[in-house]
Amino acid sequence: MTANTAVNQTDKNSPTTIYLKDYLPPAFLIEKTHLTFQLDPEKTTVTSVLQCVANPKAAPSQSLTLHGQDLKLVRLQLNNKALTAADYCVEEESLTIHAVPDAFTLTCVTEISPATNSSLEGLYKSRTMYCTQCEAEGFRKITYYLDRPDVLSEFTTTVIGDKQQFPVLLSNGNLVASEQLENGFHSATWHDPFKKPAYLFALVAGDLQVVEDNFITCSGRNVVLKIFVEPKDLDKCEHAMASLKNAMKWDEEVYGREYDLDIFMIVAVDDFNMGAMENKGLNIFNTSCVLANPKTTTDAGFARVEGVVAHEYFHNWSGNRVTCRDWFQLSLKEGFTVFRDEEFSSDMGSRTVKRVEDVNVMRTLQFAEDGGPMAHPVQPASFMEISNFYTLTIYEKGAEVVRMYHTLLGPELFRQGSDLYFERHDGEAATIEDFTAAMAEVSGRDFSQFKYWYSQAGTPVVKAEGDYCAQAKTFSLTFEQYCPDTPEAKGSDKKPYHIPVNVSLLGKAGLLPLTLDSQAQPQTEVVLELTEAQQTFVFNDVQEEPVPSLFRGFSAPVKSAYPYKKADLLRITTQDSDGFARFDAMQQLAVVAIFDVMAALRKQEEWQLEPLLLNAVKELLTNEALDPAMVALMCTLPSQAYMSGLATPIEVELIHQARNAVKAAIAEQCFDLWLAVYNRCLSTKAYAFNANDVALRSLKKVALEYLMVKPTEEVLALCVKQFNNADNMTDESAAMSALVDCTAPLAAKERVDALAQFYERWKDEALVVNLWLSVQAADSTPGALKRVEALLKHPAYDSANPNKIRSVVSVFCNQNAVNFHAIDGSGYVFLADQILVLNKQNPQIASRLLGPLTKWQKYDVNRQGLMREQLLRIQSEPALSKDVYEVVAKSL
Ligand code: PHE
Numbered sequence: 001m002t003a004n005t006a007v008n009q010t011d012k013n014s015p016t017t018i019y020l021k022d023y024l025p026p027a028f029l030i031e032k033t034h035l036t037f038q039l040d041p042e043k044t045t046v047t048s049v050l051q052c053v054a055n056p057k058a059a060p061s062q063s064l065t066l067h068g069q070d071l072k073l074v075r076l077q078l079n080n081k082a083l084t085a086a087d088y089c090v091e092e093e094s095l096t097i098h099a100v101p102d103a104f105t106l107t108c109v110t111e112i113s114p115a116t117n118s119s120l121e122g123l124y125k126s127r128t129m130y131c132t133q134c135e136a137e138g139f140r141k142i143t144y145y146l147d148r149p150d151v152l153s154e155f156t157t158t159v160i161g162d163k164q165q166f167p168v169l170l171s172n173g174n175l176v177a178s179e180q181l182e183n184g185f186h187s188a189t190w191h192d193p194f195k196k197p198a199y200l201f202a203l204v205a206g207d208l209q210v211v212e213d214n215f216i217t218c219s220g221r222n223v224v225l226k227i228f229v230e231p232k233d234l235d236k237c238e239h240a241m242a243s244l245k246n247a248m249k250w251d252e253e254v255y256g257r258e259y260d261l262d263i264f265m266i267v268a269v270d271d272f273n274m275g276a277m278e279n280k281g282l283n284i285f286n287t288s289c290v291l292a293n294p295k296t297t298t299d300a301g302f303a304r305v306e307g308v309v310a311h312e313y314f315h316n317w318s319g320n321r322v323t324c325r326d327w328f329q330l331s332l333k334e335g336f337t338v339f340r341d342e343e344f345s346s347d348m349g350s351r352t353v354k355r356v357e358d359v360n361v362m363r364t365l366q367f368a369e370d371g372g373p374m375a376h377p378v379q380p381a382s383f384m385e386i387s388n389f390y391t392l393t394i395y396e397k398g399a400e401v402v403r404m405y406h407t408l409l410g411p412e413l414f415r416q417g418s419d420l421y422f423e424r425h426d427g428e429a430a431t432i433e434d435f436t437a438a439m440a441e442v443s444g445r446d447f448s449q450f451k452y453w454y455s456q457a458g459t460p461v462v463k464a465e466g467d468y469c470a471q472a473k474t475f476s477l478t479f480e481q482y483c484p485d486t487p488e489a490k491g492s493d494k495k496p497y498h499i500p501v502n503v504s505l506l507g508k509a510g511l512l513p514l515t516l517d518s519q520a521q522p523q524t525e526v527v528l529e530l531t532e533a534q535q536t537f538v539f540n541d542v543q544e545e546p547v548p549s550l551f552r553g554f555s556a557p558v559k560s561a562y563p564y565k566k567a568d569l570l571r572i573t574t575q576d577s578d579g580f581a582r583f584d585a586m587q588q589l590a591v592v593a594i595f596d597v598m599a600a601l602r603k604q605e606e607w608q609l610e611p612l613l614l615n616a617v618k619e620l621l622t623n624e625a626l627d628p629a630m631v632a633l634m635c636t637l638p639s640q641a642y643m644s645g646l647a648t649p650i651e652v653e654l655i656h657q658a659r660n661a662v663k664a665a666i667a668e669q670c671f672d673l674w675l676a677v678y679n680r681c682l683s684t685k686a687y688a689f690n691a692n693d694v695a696l697r698s699l700k701k702v703a704l705e706y707l708m709v710k711p712t713e714e715v716l717a718l719c720v721k722q723f724n725n726a727d728n729m730t731d732e733s734a735a736m737s738a739l740v741d742c743t744a745p746l747a748a749k750e751r752v753d754a755l756a757q758f759y760e761r762w763k764d765e766a767l768v769v770n771l772w773l774s775v776q777a778a779d780s781t782p783g784a785l786k787r788v789e790a791l792l793k794h795p796a797y798d799s800a801n802p803n804k805i806r807s808v809v810s811v812f813c814n815q816n817a818v819n820f821h822a823i824d825g826s827g828y829v830f831l832a833d834q835i836l837v838l839n840k841q842n843p844q845i846a847s848r849l850l851g852p853l854t855k856w857q858k859y860d861v862n863r864q865g866l867m868r869e870q871l872l873r874i875q876s877e878p879a880l881s882k883d884v885y886e887v888v889a890k891s892l
């Protein structure tokens with residue numbers, strides 16, 4: 001009865017592949033679910049009472065198969081009859097009851113062991129507290145159930161625990177009863193009136209403090225807002241609470257979505273595999289995504305909290321009220337919700353800065369995923385382990401696809417489409433096709449070609465060329481698109497995409513008016529719709545030879561190329577009205593400059609910094625009218641990871657050297673300007689998180705980075721002063737990073753002192769310690785692996801905590817390329833060792849760590865061999881988790 005048909009089973013040990021095309025509706029539905037938890041670290045008893053009925057929309061079935069994993073079955077009862085071994089069959093991951101009627105009540109008692117559950121999925125312990133994580137398929141680690149998102153049920157949950165240890169007992173919905181029990185125990189019963197799939201279930205028990213507030217909805221209802229934290233974190237909730245209220249208001253205003261329960265709760269937990277989880281009425285957050293205080297949290301941290309709080313809140317509609325039919329539809333909720341949170345953050349802060357940051361993630365990380373062995377469509381066609389598909393493609397590329405509807409339809413029609421989608425599917429489990437249908441219906445547009453954005457993997461390449469005819473005063477733009485082959489659909493000829501290209505033409509003095517054949521009214525930006533493999537658009541009445549500004553705002557997630565001259569790029573950096581386009585042109589200039597230096601270094605020749613780049617930087621540093629945030633972004637060189645995506649084989653050391661050389665040259669030749677900028681950014685105002693102040697601090701940070709490349713005594717003193725006197729973590733950690741990154745002998749002592757002092761100051765603040773760990777893990781000076789190995793033994797490290805693992809292991813392997821890719825292969829062996837340990841302990845985290853090894857084909861033959869060797873070593877491990885198995889198998 002489940003869609004999990006076994007196919008492609010090459011040998012007994014390899015996991016089953018699940019296919020979208022095999023989807024079948026469930027044979028049974030669970031109308032009501034009543035759960036009772038008797039909490040105990042090693043022996044929690046879960047009693048479930050399920051009201052089941054045959055699904056009228058599915059083929060009839062005599063037997064019922066439920067999902068279950070790591071459960072001890074204690075008792076099973078159908079209606080009033082106790083079942084015996086002959087009535088059912090328990091397997092590794094399921095329970096089948098041989099004969100069931102059309103409607104019945106199933107009572108099931110199981111035992112689980114939260115204290116030894118290190119996977120952080122199902123019911124587990126984080127420090128002193130109990131909590132759950134059920135998405136995607138974690139509920140089956142709690143009790144036998146139809147653990148699939150198209151089974152929606154009304155949940156009632158009773159939690160019983162020791163009152164002194166666990167004064168707070170929470171679950172979804174409204175508190176309907178609480179009782180004092182014998183022996184110091186107490187119970188709380190929660191009822192969630194909204195039907196939901198099991199992945200949205202949550203339970204929390206702990207000794208927690210609460211910060212409380214309220215929100216009056218647009219229809220005048222009062223909603224109680226509660227954030228639960230450990231007592232030590234009470235002073236770090238204000239920003240999350242303010243963000244939550246802003247998000248609630250924004251969703252009413254921009255999407256017409258009102259909150260539906262009388263209470264909304266957030267709980268902060270230390271041990272969490274992901275950022276946060278949108279459980280109905282009871283969001284559970286990684287502490288790193290909810291706690292914020294100016295003293296301990298950087299601006300980036302504040303922005304993350306604001307974005308994630310909003311993201312999880314927005315899921316209440318895009319995910320919970322309308323959920324997903326199956327996990328192939330994951331981007332239906334995630335892509336849409338990311339688009340919503342990106343727009344929210346843009347409205348709260350700087351739209352351009354937010355766009356540049358998001359596009360950087362797309363181009364650096366998502367493009368790499370699209371170009372690697374795990375490439376998959378936004379709507380995948382198959383998977384082995386769904387946990388492996390919480391990816392940049394599902395989230396970020398999915399959001400870009402939703403953004404393209406917004407671009408093609410315009411804000412009003414897009415909103416109508418969204419309203420129709422929510423109205424039509426409220427209380428249902430929907431598909432990506434349903435979303436597209438709503439957008440098509442309100443606009444009368446045909447999205448049949450647009451759908452390839454969902455079904456085809458890979459990043460399309462768009463090459464454009466322009467041709468100006470001085471006599472006819474026409475400018476024609478010719479585009480060519482293709483999408484390279486990806487391993488998951490080898491040899492399949494990819495169809496051309498429907499691509500919105502936002503275009504302006506720049507003249508010497510700014511944007512030119514545009515007249516296309518099809519348009520009467522001249523405007524300065526148009527959305528061209530590219531649908532053919534090759535297509536030409538002609539602009540009329542173009543009075544001078546223009547420089548085209550293409551894909552403004554990154555209007556489509558493609559790799560675009562246009563044969564710009566360096567001077568053209570310079571014109572865009574100064575003349576374009578689109579902030580993203582200005583940034584992008586500057587970045588292209590920097591890329592060219594770095595490539596030039598790489599070419600010279602390869603031939604061991606002299607080189608000179610590209611004068612146009614130098615001039616552009618000087619102009620940015622002297623023009624005080626510019627937005628400091630834009631200056632900071634535009635003066636930041638493309639990262640090692642970004643450069644690595646531009647050419648294969650990736651020349652790890654050469655990129656590193658050339659980047660540093662360009663940075664040093666800019667630092668040296670603009671030293672006085674940087675010093676002036678730094679001083680201009682100093683502020684005596686108290687810390688506030690708003691676009692203007694964040695902008696100033698970001699430019700101050702970039703200035704300090706350049707100044708500290710080759711610091712004078714004066715600069716070193718400024719840096720140390722900032723490190724010691726800062727009243728906020730943004731400035732303090734910027735100074736620490738600048739000291740740690742400084743290789744000048746002059747700063748040798750200050751560098752060591754800063755790290756030691758920082759730890760002394762902050763050793764009791766887990767999230768600040770993570771920052772301290774990651775600064776060291778990213779330190780690109782020689783000997784990093786030794787230092788990283790020492791960090792793993794440091795008392796501040798905790799090998800069971802995902803945030804610590806990410807701060808050290810992930811940062812080293814992803815953000816310290818020269819050391820991770822050391823030519824002796826030591827970095828690869830180190831990572832494989834870590835993965836093999838985590839494979840048993842926490843398969844999701846183990847699988848995520850594999851990322852850098854899977855990209856082996858992008859490196860030189862020598863490194864390829866070394867990386868493959870470690871992948872093979874992992875593959876030969878006998879008890880490989882599904883998670884790790886899938887990624888390793890697909891990358892070899
Ligand atoms: N659904 C969560 C989100 O994006 C992410 C998540 C997935 C969290 C799986 C935990 C486990 O908001």
Ligand code: ZN
Pocket residue numbers: 311315333334337
């Ligand atoms: Zn989400």
